[in-house]
Amino acid sequence: MGRKRTKDKHLPPRVYKRGPSWYFVHADGRWINLGHSLPQAMLEYARIMDDRHAATTGDLIDAYTREHLPMLKLTTQRDYAPMLASLRKSFGHMPPESITPRDIYQYRSHFRGPRGNRHVAVLSGVLSLGVQKGLIDRNPCHEVKRLKEHPRDRYVTDAEFQAVRNVAGRPLQSAMDLALLTGLRRGDLISLPLSAIQEDGLDVGTSKTGRRLIILWTPRLRAAVSAAQDYNPGKIRAMRVLVNTHGRPWTGGGFDAAWQRLQRKCIDKKVLKEKFQFRDIRSKATEHAPDATELLGHTSPAVTNRHYLRHPKRVAPSAGILEKSDFIGNSGEGGDA
Numbered sequence: 504m505g506r507k508r509t510k511d512k513h514l515p516p517r518v519y520k521r522g523p524s525w526y527f528v529h530a531d532g533r534w535i536n537l538g539h540s541l542p543q544a545m546l547e548y549a550r551i552m553d554d555r556h557a558a559t560t561g562d563l564i565d566a567y568t569r570e571h572l573p574m575l576k577l578t579t580q581r582d583y584a585p586m587l588a589s590l591r592k593s594f595g596h597m598p599p600e601s602i603t604p605r606d607i608y609q610y611r612s613h614f615r616g617p618r619g620n621r622h623v624a625v626l627s628g629v630l631s632l633g634v635q636k637g638l639i640d641r642n643p644c645h646e647v648k649r650l651k652e653h654p655r656d657r658y659v660t661d662a663e664f665q666a667v668r669n670v671a672g673r674p675l676q677s678a679m680d681l682a683l684l685t686g687l688r689r690g691d692l693i694s695l696p697l698s699a700i701q702e703d704g705l706d707v708g709t710s711k712t713g714r715r716l717i718i719l720w721t722p723r724l725r726a727a728v729s730a731a732q733d734y735n736p737g738k739i740r741a742m743r744v745l746v747n748t749h750g751r752p753w754t755g756g757g758f759d760a761a762w763q764r765l766q767r768k769c770i771d772k773k774v775l776k777e778k779f780q781f782r783d784i785r786s787k788a789t790e791h792a793p794d795a796t797e798l799l800g801h802t803s804p805a806v807t808n809r810h811y812l813r814h815p816k817r818v819a820p821s822a823g824i825l826e827k828s829d830f831i832g833n834s835g836e837g838g839d840a
Contacts, residue, residue, distance in 0.1 A: 518548055527551055529637045558638050560602065560629070561595030566636070567629045578690055586625045594626070599633045604646040617652045659779050659787045666774040671765050677731035678745055678758075679784060684724050686788035689781050693753040695744040700728060 511520055517528045518537070525537040525544035535551070537544035564587055572580055572587075593610050594602060607626065611619035627644035634642055668679050681692055691709055699706050704719040705728070718724065728744060737750030747753050747761070762781050769775035 515545075515548060518544070533637075558599065558633075559595060560597050560599045561591055563599055563629050563633050563636075563638065564591050564595060567632050571628065571632060582621075583625055586622050587629075589622065590626050590629065599630060600639045602630070602643055604643050607644060607647045611647070611650075617650065620649050620652065623647055623649070655783070655786075657777075657779050657783050657786075659783050663775060663779065664784070664787065667765065667769050667779075670769050670772060670774060672748065673730075673734050674745065674747055674753075675761060675765055677727065677734060678781075680727040681731060681745070682781065682784040683788050684721075684727055685718050686785050688785060689758060690755060693743070693745055693755070693758055697732065697742050697744060699744065700732070 508514075514520070514525075519526050519528060521534070523539050525539075525541065525548075526534045527537055527548055528534055537547040568587060572583060575583070590610075594606070597606075607623060610626075611623055613619075614622060623644055627642060630639065630642045630644055633639045664679070664683070668676055671679065678692060681687070682689075685692070685705065685707070687695070687707060688709070691707060695705070695707060701717070704717050705724070706715070706717055708715050731744050734746065735750060736746075736748055740746060740750040741752045743752050745753060747757060759781075766775070766778040770778065
């Protein structure tokens with residue numbers, strides 16, 4: 504909240520006299536000259552305020568889509584598109600200054616778990632743009648408390664991984680093997696070009712963090728890459744390390760659908776009691792990695808520890824106070840029956 508005026512209290516909010524002119528102070532700090540006479544200044548102020556209130560949240564969403572969205576990664580743009588459509592449906596007709604925290608809480612209540620937080624985050628980006636443009640003075644999303652999110656904790660055992668791999672066809676087997684050995688995200692893995700195969704190892708760029716990694720060769724990684732590279736079900740094979748059953752590049756949707764079919768098949772065959780997501784293999788990759796943070800391309804071990812280290816930690820037992828012989832058929836007089 505700004506300081507109360509000590510002079511010129513007759514002037515509207517954000518209007519100040521400096522020298523011979525009157526100015527409107529934009530929310531981003533710019534001083535806009537309204538003119539050299541008070542009547543002229545008030546007419547210009549009225550025009551600015553009309554422009555501010557004429558804009559709807561739908562207009563802001565258009566501006567956000569046009570100006571900000573192209574700056575984000577393609578995967579993020581695809582994630583944001585349905586959320587922006589949903590926000591437009593609920594808030595598009597409203598002036599942005601009329602949106603209250605209560606409206607946002609009500610909107611979020613229609614989503615389960617962290618999805619609601621994602622929608623609020625996107626709306627916050629839209630309304631922050633409105634603040635930058637001087638259409639609104641504050642972002643009501645900043646007053647909305649985010650729902651607490653718990654890191655995913657599904658741990659895939661060795662037996663589960665092997666059971667699913669045994670049921671999978673060759674394309675998904677190769678995807679599982681490479682995910683386990685490299686820790687790459689699904690999107691980075693299915694888009695990995697054959698040119699990534701270098702003398703030192705796999706040269707990969709991580710889409711989320713932008714870090715470039717050389718995953719050094721081991722006998723297992725060489726064998727997994729060779730098996731994936733040798734798979735050629737069609738006459739023409741795409742120039743990717745992993746291809747689908749037609750020899751074409753996997754799409755994200757196609758891969759996810761194939762993975763879900765595999766999971767259902769494993770449940771039907773009773774080789775798996777509980778489904779797991781392909782991204783859970785990324786967590787399992789940390790189980791035997793010499794440096795899990797480096798393998799996953801994180802800059803901070805805290806991110807790795809919080810979201811990916813799910814396997815049980817093996818610890819040594821206490822030395823105790825009894826001798827080994829005390830545990831062998833010697834419960835003592837008056838011992839528990």
